[in-house]
Amino acid sequence: MKEGLYRTLKRKIITLTLVMSLTPLLILGAVLYYQFESAGREMTREQIRYRAQAQAEAVDLFLKERTAILNAMADTHDFAQMIDEKNLARIFEVMNSRAGAFVDLGIIDSRGAHRAYIGPYDLRGRNYLDQSWFNEVMIKGHYKSDVYMGFRQQPHFIIAVRRHENQQAWILRATIDPNRFEEIVRSAQIGRTGDAYLVNREGFLQTRPRFEGDVLGQTAIDTRQFGGRVTVIELEDAAGTERFYAGSWLNDNKWLLIINQQPLELMSRLFALRQMEIFIITLGVLGIVATTIFTTRLTINRLRKSDREMIELNAQLVQSDKLAALGKMAAGVAHEINNPLAVILQKTGWMEDLLEEEGLKQSANIAEFRQSIAKIEQHVERARKVVHNMLGYARKMEPRLEDVDVNSTIDQTITILENHARINNIDIQVDLAETVPIIAGDQAQLQQVFLNLFTNAIDAIGSNGTIEVASWRSDDHIVVTIKDDGPGLSEDMMRKIFDPFFTTKDPGKGTGLGLWVSHNIIAKMGGGIHVKNNPDKGAVFTVEIPIVIPEKK
Amino acid sequence: MDYFSILVVDDEVDFLETLVKRLQKRNIDTVGVTSGEEALAALEKRRFDVIILDIKMPGGMDGIETLREIKRHQPLAEVILLTGHGSMETSIEGMKLGAFDYLLKPIKLEDLMAKLGEAFEKKNFHDQKIRKAQIKELMRFPGRVFQQEKEK
Numbered sequence: 001m002k003e004g005l006y007r008t009l010k011r012k013i014i015t016l017t018l019v020m021s022l023t024p025l026l027i028l029g030a031v032l033y034y035q036f037e038s039a040g041r042e043m044t045r046e047q048i049r050y051r052a053q054a055q056a057e058a059v060d061l062f063l064k065e066r067t068a069i070l071n072a073m074a075d076t077h078d079f080a081q082m083i084d085e086k087n088l089a090r091i092f093e094v095m096n097s098r099a100g101a102f103v104d105l106g107i108i109d110s111r112g113a114h115r116a117y118i119g120p121y122d123l124r125g126r127n128y129l130d131q132s133w134f135n136e137v138m139i140k141g142h143y144k145s146d147v148y149m150g151f152r153q154q155p156h157f158i159i160a161v162r163r164h165e166n167q168q169a170w171i172l173r174a175t176i177d178p179n180r181f182e183e184i185v186r187s188a189q190i191g192r193t194g195d196a197y198l199v200n201r202e203g204f205l206q207t208r209p210r211f212e213g214d215v216l217g218q219t220a221i222d223t224r225q226f227g228g229r230v231t232v233i234e235l236e237d238a239a240g241t242e243r244f245y246a247g248s249w250l251n252d253n254k255w256l257l258i259i260n261q262q263p264l265e266l267m268s269r270l271f272a273l274r275q276m277e278i279f280i281i282t283l284g285v286l287g288i289v290a291t292t293i294f295t296t297r298l299t300i301n302r303l304r305k306s307d308r309e310m311i312e313l314n315a316q317l318v319q320s321d322k323l324a325a326l327g328k329m330a331a332g333v334a335h336e337i338n339n340p341l342a343v344i345l346q347k348t349g350w351m352e353d354l355l356e357e358e359g360l361k362q363s364a365n366i367a368e369f370r371q372s373i374a375k376i377e378q379h380v381e382r383a384r385k386v387v388h389n390m391l392g393y394a395r396k397m398e399p400r401l402e403d404v405d406v407n408s409t410i411d412q413t414i415t416i417l418e419n420h421a422r423i424n425n426i427d428i429q430v431d432l433a434e435t436v437p438i439i440a441g442d443q444a445q446l447q448q449v450f451l452n453l454f455t456n457a458i459d460a461i462g463s464n465g466t467i468e469v470a471s472w473r474s475d476d477h478i479v480v481t482i483k484d485d486g487p488g489l490s491e492d493m494m495r496k497i498f499d500p501f502f503t504t505k506d507p508g509k510g511t512g513l514g515l516w517v518s519h520n521i522i523a524k525m526g527g528g529i530h531v532k533n534n535p536d537k538g539a540v541f542t543v544e545i546p547i548v549i550p551e552k553k
Numbered sequence: 554m555d556y557f558s559i560l561v562v563d564d565e566v567d568f569l570e571t572l573v574k575r576l577q578k579r580n581i582d583t584v585g586v587t588s589g590e591e592a593l594a595a596l597e598k599r600r601f602d603v604i605i606l607d608i609k610m611p612g613g614m615d616g617i618e619t620l621r622e623i624k625r626h627q628p629l630a631e632v633i634l635l636t637g638h639g640s641m642e643t644s645i646e647g648m649k650l651g652a653f654d655y656l657l658k659p660i661k662l663e664d665l666m667a668k669l670g671e672a673f674e675k676k677n678f679h680d681q682k683i684r685k686a687q688i689k690e691l692m693r694f695p696g697r698v699f700q701q702e703k704e705k
Contacts, residue, residue: 335609338637339565342659346571349662353578384659 002307010300017292022285029281036274040267045232047266048246048259053230055188055196056248056257062101062184063251066159066176067142069099074163074172082107082170083116092118101180103156108134108171119175121152137162137171144251147178147206147215154178155215157206178215182207185257193243193262198255199223206255212238221245223256316528319498323519326500334387341387345380348373389513390500403550404441406478407432407471413450414469417458424463428454431470436478440550445521449529452514453482453541459505460486460539477527477544485538489531497531557602557673558582562592562619563635564610572605575662581669589614593622601630603672605665608636608643608655617646624651629679631672635660 073091081087092105104119112129128134137143137160145157160173185207188196198206205217213219225233226247233245245260264271351373354360363369414428421428457467461484468483489497496502498519503512515529522529526546534540559576563569564587573585584601586592590613592604604623608616620632634647634655644655653672656665 335637338658339568342637343565343567343571345659345661346568346575350571350575353575380659388657 006300006304009303010296013296013299014292017296018289021288021292025281025284025288029277032277033274036270036277040270041263043270044261044263044266045244045246048244048261049230049232051188051190052232052246052248052257052259055185055259056230056250058187059184059198059255059257060250062181063144063159065099066101066174067144067161069095070159070161070172070174071142074161079107079109079163079165079168079170082172085116085118088116089118095174101177103175103177106173108160108173110138110169115170123151126151133158133160134171138169144254146200146204146254149216157181178207186210188257188259191261191265193265194259195261196257196259198257200255201253219258221247221258223247226256320523323498323516323523326516327520330390330500334390337383337387341380341384345377348376348380386511386513389511389517401440401550402443403438404443404446405438406436406446406480406545409443409446410450410469410471410480413447413454416451417454421458421467424458424461425465426458426461426463427466429466429468431468433472433478436471436473437547438550439478439545440548441525441545442521446525446545449518449521449543450480450482452518453543456514457482457484457486457541460484462486465538473547474544476547478547480543480545481540482543483534483538483540485534485536488533488537489539494531494533498529556582557669557676558600559584559603559605559669560592560595560601561585561605562587562589562610562616563605563607564588565607572662579666588612589616589619589622592619593626596623596626596630600627602676603653603669604630604632605669606632606634606652608634608647617643617650620647620650620652629676629683631676633665633668633672 073095077087077091082091088105088107092102095105096102104117104121104123106114106119106123107116108128109115112127112131112134114123114126114128117124133143133145141162143158143160145159147155147157149155156175156178158173158175160171162169162171185196185198188194189210195210197209199219199221200206201223203219203221203223205213205215205219208215209219221235225231226249228249230246230248233247235243235245237243241262242264243260244263245258247256247258249256351369355366355369355373360366410430410432414430418428454467454469461467465485467485469480470483471478471480473479493504498515499512500516501512502516519529522543522545526548527544529544530542532540532542559581561569561572561576561583563572563585566587569585569587573583576583584595586595588610592606595601606616606620606623610616610619614622616634616636620634623630623632628651631653632647632651634644634652635658636644636655637658647655653675654668656668
């Protein structure tokens with residue numbers, strides 16, 4: 001029952017401590033865990049947003065630069081100079097050396113005729129009058145095409161600018177190297193999963209993406225999802241992996257630069273941090289659990305020990321209280337019984353005296369009278385002995401202080417009982433300390449104690465057995481143990497063993513006073529007698545005698 | 554046995570009467586009283602050689618107090634304490650106050666007689682010593698006789 005209480009208490013302490021210490025830790029851990037996640041996503045989002053914007057600006061700048069060079073060339077040369085292909089070739093050379101990425105250069109007059117051309121394709125003499133871009137450039141003054149196949153059957157795009165000269169307009173048109181362009185766009189792609197490409201408003205690819213699709217192919221991306229400036233959206237790709245798409249409009253909102261990236265890749269460092277966090281928290285949890293269990297176990301064990309000590313102490317207190325009360329009662333009873341006994345004894349004595357008188361001596365029943373009186377006296381004597389034993393006065397004892405050698409007292413006691421033991425085939429094994437201090441005490445009383453203990457041990461064994469007696473010094477006590485291999489004691493016997501009149505012997509064989517008197521004698525000396533059951537067999541009586549050094553004479 | 558006189562003090566009347574009767578039957582001059590006050594009153598009237606005193610008497614003077622008074626009035630009277638009680642302390646206190654010995658009730662008359670004999674011998678021995686001293690003194694100052702008589 002008590003064990004159950006300890007278990008409950010232990011469970012409660014452990015649970016409470018764990019809940020109180022783990023809850024904040026786990027909440028903190030979870031918060032950090034998700035904070036890492038959302039912070040990582042936010043960072044990635046910001047990063048690709050920034051990259052999309054920067055890259056869009058770079059691409060825009062590239063286009064503007066090209067346009068500006070074309071404009072500058074158109075502005076600084078007139079039509080006559082331009083259609084001279086030798087001149088045009090020089091201009092083309094200058095432009096490529098300053099800015100590069102031009103594939104070809106052509107001059108188209110106001111009627112759409114291709115008047116001069118420098119470049120790898122033979123486009124001279126073609127007419128562009130019906131082309132939609134021709135009209136647009138004539139009206140707006142400049143034009144940048146989407147990527148298209150055109151006459152040359154190669155994906156490319158053109159930049160064209162118009163020049164007014166003497167009511168005549170002509171057009172300077174250049175093709176941009178799609179490879180160079182693609183390179184610029186692609187410089188925004190990073191990592192294993194990053195991609196960067198351009199699409200037009202209709203969603204046709206303007207540059208080749210890294211993974212899927214080709215130039216002029218249709219992307220799955222709905223360009224309408226992307227608003228002004230930079231927009232970041234999250235989509236799942238074909239494989240079900242999450243991707244961030246950042247789109248930034250450029251080229252007068254005709255083209256959309258898209259950067260996409262698996263966020264997980266960019267967040268790998270954060271994931272490492274997160275793993276670290278989980279590791280640290282796991283360690284912490286394990287540490288807390290181990291410490292809690294350990295300290296709780298320690299506490300409970302300490303509690304159990306002190307409880308046990310308390311119980312023992314209480315039992316001893318109860319025992320000595322009980323014996324003290326019994327002692328007082330015994331003294332009172334002794335007085336109340338001894339006085340009537342004294343009267344009885346005097347009365348019978350008086351009768352004896354009277355029986356001596358002449359007249360009575362002649363009585364026929366004189367022998368009967370004498371016998372009755374003798375019997376009364378005999379039983380008064382018996383009662384007197386019981387009372388005297390109860391008081392611990394088996395003989396007339398004056399408390400004497402003499403030099404007592406505990407070991408030799410034990411030896412003497414054994415000598416007295418040796419015969420008795422041998423008859424019953426009981427072996428007495430003696431293991432006494434080599435020297436014990438001589439103490440001040442009453443040897444006769446001490447001998448009576450040992451005599452009682454040995455007699456009890458012999459009676460407990462009956463026949464065939466061993467009694468072990470040992471003595472040693474422990475701090476300020478001499479400890480004597482007397483161990484028998486008899487049947488041992490039940491719990492009930494253990495509780496009552498020092499009570500007066502408690503005996504297990506047959507009626508008439510023992511008074512039940514021996515241990516009680518022994519207990520009183522040792523208690524008076526300031527020591528104690530305890531009894532325990534031997535783990536294997538029998539009982540052990542332990543006598544603790546305080547060492548009182550005799551006064552020097 | 555020489556003639557001697559005994560005072561028995563005990564509140565237990567049955568015990569007292571019987572003991573007195575038995576001692577008187579043995580030709581011992583015995584008087585019994587049942588309290589410490591009566592004992593002191595009896596001692597005012599005459600001398601006793603040995604006093605048997607019960608230590609524990611209810612009401613009035615108890616044995617120890619009585620013993621103290623007796624020793625004050627008649628330091629030469631020997632006192633034997635009787636106790637039906639196991640209290641060793643009281644007996645020891647009695648011995649310190651000058652009791653000759655103590656006996657535990659119930660007691661056989663033979664044992665008591667033996668103890669009385671011892672006590673009387675001691676008393677006698679003392680008395681004789683005193684008497685010798687007195688004789689010595691008288692031989693030196695015969696005039697003191699009258700003074701001594703008066704003191705007695």
